[in-house]
Amino acid sequence: MPAERTTLIEWDDRYLTGDAVVDAQHKRLFALARDVQTAVREGRLPQVQADALQSLSLYCVEHFAEEERLMEEHAYPAAAEHRRQHDALAARAVEMVKAFNKGNTLIGETFPEFISRWLRRHIGEEDVRLIRYVQQRVTAAAR
Numbered sequence: 001m002p003a004e005r006t007t008l009i010e011w012d013d014r015y016l017t018g019d020a021v022v023d024a025q026h027k028r029l030f031a032l033a034r035d036v037q038t039a040v041r042e043g044r045l046p047q048v049q050a051d052a053l054q055s056l057s058l059y060c061v062e063h064f065a066e067e068e069r070l071m072e073e074h075a076y077p078a079a080a081e082h083r084r085q086h087d088a089l090a091a092r093a094v095e096m097v098k099a100f101n102k103g104n105t106l107i108g109e110t111f112p113e114f115i116s117r118w119l120r121r122h123i124g125e126e127d128v129r130l131i132r133y134v135q136q137r138v139t140a141a142a143r
């Protein structure tokens, strides 16, 4: 399917978890994924596309670290599985950046779509569960 047939990645408030910091980071991840799509579709210089892809990849890692800090702070019981998913995606992102830089430019079209699908599922399952747990714990502690 040609790239212009798929819709541009867009944030939707359905993905809100209720944690302001995490939600702001998720929004930024969607925006960065969209930046990659845009750079590719507008036929920007390869270096510009590569930089956009790299920013997306780096920000994933930064965001995962923030959630993992939360997990530790609140002794989250399902941390291992959540972390496993983060690690898998982070490894994949590093791989994609490398492959892109080696000349596999198709990644510029496929990876943003892949990551937005991954994010929607991961946020809806793992992140929502984590934030619910943290918020219940905070509420309980305040009683």
Ligand SMILES: [Fe+2]
Pocket (backbone or CB within 6 Å): 067, 082, 086, 122, 126, 127
């Ligand atoms: Fe997560």
Ligand SMILES: [Fe+2]
Pocket (backbone or CB within 6 Å): 022, 026, 063, 067, 123, 127
């Ligand atoms: Fe997340």
